[in-house]
Amino acid sequence: MLNLDFTHKTTQATPRLHAVATEFLRVSNDVAELHKLSSKLTSDPYLFVEFVKTIRGFLSVQTALGLSGEIDTVFLQVIKGWFPDLITETFSFLIVVRIINLFNKRANSKVYPDILRRIGNNALYLTRNPLRGICLVEKAINVRDPDCTVFIALKLHSHYVELSFEELGSNIVEKLLSVGESGICGV
Template identity: 25%
Template sequence: MSIADNTFSMSTMFDALQHVRLSKGISGSIPPPGFIPRASAVSNTRLNPLFNLMTNGEGVAQFKEMISKLDRRQLHMMVSLLTLDADYFMEVVRNKNGSRRVQKLLGISDDVDALFYAAILRRFLHIMTDKYASYVATRAMVVFEREKKKAMYEHILHYALDIACEKHGCIALNEVITDVDDPYYRNQLLDVVAHNALFLSNDASGNFVVQHVLKLYDLRCTHNVAVSLRGHCVDLSFKQYGSYIVEKLVEAEETMAVVVVELLECGGDRLMRLGRNEFGSFVVAKALSVTQEMSRVDLFSALVHKLMPFLHLLRRSHGSNIANILESTIQGS
């Protein structure tokens, strides 16, 4: 039976209500950050009519047409059923189709948004770090009115590092950082990332958040990231994702010198090993090309002088790109 044939009537909702087992003590209040949800109190969700309606494989367009026929009372009852139990709501939004359909219900009315707002904050960290549920939260931050957005931004700030260090959370956090429309919270988020840049840069997921904020070309944030990573750029350059971050700092005129000076201050043998490393070689080559392009003759010449004794070793390694630059300086002299 298609979704079009399964019009969500009042009787359907009452049927759904009988199947949703609300646990004792559930309230509409929003718990503080750090709240740890209990184990799921909802059983047999797969057999629940409302759950099936929200998660079946029928098209989103048909779902939109169906909800457009509901009056305000019916819509409110439907969303009430979806959001009264935290575990039940989580089961819906972590489903690909359920997530898409909840997103379609966001922004329809203030009273419906109030129900979703409370439900999202009850399981905020779990929602923000789930592949599909996170889209519900990020969409809510776009359509909610100002006060609800502010509360969600406060939760983002509180959980920022936990979210950043999750496989799907880092993607959601990057989206929030891109879309945040409040200058105060945008700066607060950038500061959290910048001040924790070393920790995040060494994390398999968190490094993507540092990369993302550097791509925003916010001068203040880029400077703060460089300050946090000063003294650690060589270590990071030996790592795949860390090298991407260091390259971004080299590309920015305001922070290029921070990295190059650190390269010059490290031992010649270590710089040689970095130049021959499959990831570090790109950082060293970038430092050479950028200092040359920016006419920083002092830094470029110092790098060439320090690397030249290792030219023969660089040729027979991942550092062949560096060797090419060094050879061009010999030919040009």
């Protein structure tokens, strides 16, 4: 059983969050119960977003991810719907990265491109977040998926000069230019 006592205060102020966190602790070893609880949590996307913004929620969801494909799919659906809200928060960002890696390892050919498309679609917004957003855009470019890279390049094309003056933004511009030079896509 996962010991999350030290995170108790992160959800204590909000009774709904605290109740969900306590329930996660109670069922942390039972995959069937975790699936039910995951479905219950994601049925209220606002609650899910608030939950994964806390360290207790992050650790609970992180523990549940990877236990079964059904649980991962439940979380994926809410992540796809609330992508911009989740991607810029510290703990929920890590959940998104974890689920991307899980579906990539499973070679789920439909899910991974969909997530990459969401990153591409939100590329300009993500580059405004110097740590998490830029990291995710770089990760998407490094995948070397031509469609995703072109999509990112098109979303950012009128912002290259502005990005090149930012420390981390210049990395994105360099990566896009190097991808274009290598002939992987017509950037």
